Amino acid sequence: MEKAEVAQKIYELVEKSTGKKKLKSSDIQKTISADLNITRDDVKAALKDLVDEGKLIYTYFGGSFVEIPPK
Amino acid sequence: MPKKYETPLLDELEKGPFPSFVTEIKKAAARSDMAADELGQLEKSYRDKRGYWKHGGIVGVRGYGSGVIGRYSSLADQFPDVANFHTVRINCTSGFFYTSKFLKEMCDIWDKYGSGLTNLHGSTGDLVLLGTNTENLEPIFAEFSSRGWDLGGSGSALRTPSCCVGPARCEWSNIDTLGITYSVTQEFQDEMHRPAFPYKFKIKTAGCAVDCIASIARADLSIIGTWKGKIAVDQGEVANYAKKGMKIQEEIVNKCPSKCMSYDGKELKIDDDNCVRCMHCIAKMTKALKPTGEKGATILMGSKAPFVIGATLSWVIVPFMKLEEPYDELKDLIRKMWEFWDEHGKNRERIGELVIRKGMREFLEFIGIDPVPQQVKEPRRDPFFFWTEADLQK
Numbered sequence: 191m192e193k194a195e196v197a198q199k200i201y202e203l204v205e206k207s208t209g210k211k212k213l214k215s216s217d218i219q220k221t222i223s224a225d226l227n228i229t230r231d232d233v234k235a236a237l238k239d240l241v242d243e244g245k246l247i248y249t250y251f252g253g254s255f256v257e258i259p260p261k
Numbered sequence: 262m263p264k265k266y267e268t269p270l271l272d273e274l275e276k277g278p279f280p281s282f283v284t285e286i287k288k289a290a291a292r293s294d295m296a297a298d299e300l301g302q303l304e305k306s307y308r309d310k311r312g313y314w315k316h317g318g319i320v321g322v323r324g325y326g327s328g329v330i331g332r333y334s335s336l337a338d339q340f341p342d343v344a345n346f347h348t349v350r351i352n353c354t355s356g357f358f359y360t361s362k363f364l365k366e367m368c369d370i371w372d373k374y375g376s377g378l379t380n381l382h383g384s385t386g387d388l389v390l391l392g393t394n395t396e397n398l399e400p401i402f403a404e405f406s407s408r409g410w411d412l413g414g415s416g417s418a419l420r421t422p423s424c425c426v427g428p429a430r431c432e433w434s435n436i437d438t439l440g441i442t443y444s445v446t447q448e449f450q451d452e453m454h455r456p457a458f459p460y461k462f463k464i465k466t467a468g469c470a471v472d473c474i475a476s477i478a479r480a481d482l483s484i485i486g487t488w489k490g491k492i493a494v495d496q497g498e499v500a501n502y503a504k505k506g507m508k509i510q511e512e513i514v515n516k517c518p519s520k521c522m523s524y525d526g527k528e529l530k531i532d533d534d535n536c537v538r539c540m541h542c543i544a545k546m547t548k549a550l551k552p553t554g555e556k557g558a559t560i561l562m563g564s565k566a567p568f569v570i571g572a573t574l575s576w577v578i579v580p581f582m583k584l585e586e587p588y589d590e591l592k593d594l595i596r597k598m599w600e601f602w603d604e605h606g607k608n609r610e611r612i613g614e615l616v617i618r619k620g621m622r623e624f625l626e627f628i629g630i631d632p633v634p635q636q637v638k639e640p641r642r643d644p645f646f647f648w649t650e651a652d653l654q655k
Contacts, residue, residue, distance in 0.1 A: 238455065
């Protein structure tokens with residue numbers, strides 16, 4: 191699977207969880223790797239791209255989470 | 262003209278023989294409104310007996326999830342220059358060696374973009390830069406990264422590994438603490454800058470059991486140098502210590518934790534098979550005693566002060582590991598530990614707490630290490646040596 195597709199799935203997962211549950215990086219890795227049957231390293235690499243591009247950010251609220259940046 | 266606040270309560274902290282952080286903040290406040298407001302808010306905190314900082318949030322540097330700790334004043338109207346007062350952590354060097362040129366550059370950058378207040382070093386080990394606002398974070402990062410420096414760890418991530426001065430300045434170091442720390446830091450950049458753990462994870466490396474970096478009390482993974490051979494005894498030097506007034510029986514022999522030493526007034530004898538390598542005698546009689554034989558490290562895990570059960574020291578998991586570049590055995594062990602934590606850890610649960618909750622037996626099985634007597638932390642209270650059905654068949 192292309193990295194961009196994995197990134198899209200990650201973004202959709204984070205978007206869907208917004209306002210309901212804050213996701214940790216490990217939550218995303220577990221969910222996406224199981225859903226797409228790929229390795230967690232593949233998910234990590236796609237997540238890194240999303241954060242580098244500024245589409246997702248890390249936040250800290252009593253733990254580190256991955257979220258969509260505020261507009 | 263910088264702001265000025267009356268600080269009668271903080272002034273009390275300048276009295277006495279010790280250096281005072283209040284004095285240092287006042288110096289910075291003479292040329293920085295941010296430091297002045299910090300002083301004003303601190304005085305109010307002392308007066309009201311409560312803190313006015315909020316921390317966390319969404320601040321950071323593009324691509325990083327660590328290294329910046331968002332800090333905000335809940336009294337922004339009264340102290341507007343500390344409305345944002347973020348902390349920046351810069352990855353320390355192994356053993357904390359710097360050139361004066363770098364330290365001057367660092368201070369210049371921080372005077373330009375921040376409050377001018379620093380903390381060398383924070384308890385994490387990082388170079389801690391205290392107090393800047395959100396828009397200055399990217400320029401600060403650019404200034405440091407262009408000089409070859411990087412951010413340290415924060416949040417639910419690997420924290421910046423740190424170590425004692427090791428072989429750089431100490432002849433008793435059994436391992437290359439600096440090399441190990443550098444290698445582990447380089448290997449686990451992703452784990453440090455992109456938080457993915459249930460909670461923080463600290464690695465501290467000490468060259469010997471004197472443990473100048475206190476790794477046994479404040480690291481999730483404590484690496485402590487040790488040796489396998491005998492302690493070489495120079496009886497001539499032992500006699501010199503006695504001649505100079507050392508009470509060898511009281512100060513050395515009686516304080517040996519495993520009672521493996523004896524002294525008849527002439528000769529110091531050591532039963533090396535029962536020595537626990539605590540370093541007490543060697544540290545006291547540096548000219549007379551010396552470790553010999555194979556060098557390596559004991560690997561321990563799980564110390565932390567405010568556990569629910571109380572302060573906890575690290576727990577031996579590998580009594581002896583030969584540590585040589587590229588330290589693959591150590592790195593593989595760390596990865597296995599993280600895998601176990603990732604699988605079973607709850608949010609904000611340190612790995613030591615997890616092992617206490619799940620049991621050492623399950624942890625050891627998962628990471629593939631056989632139980633050995635050295636792992637018993639409290640005799641008769643660690644029932645993690647079980648037999649499986651298959652064992653009973655044998």
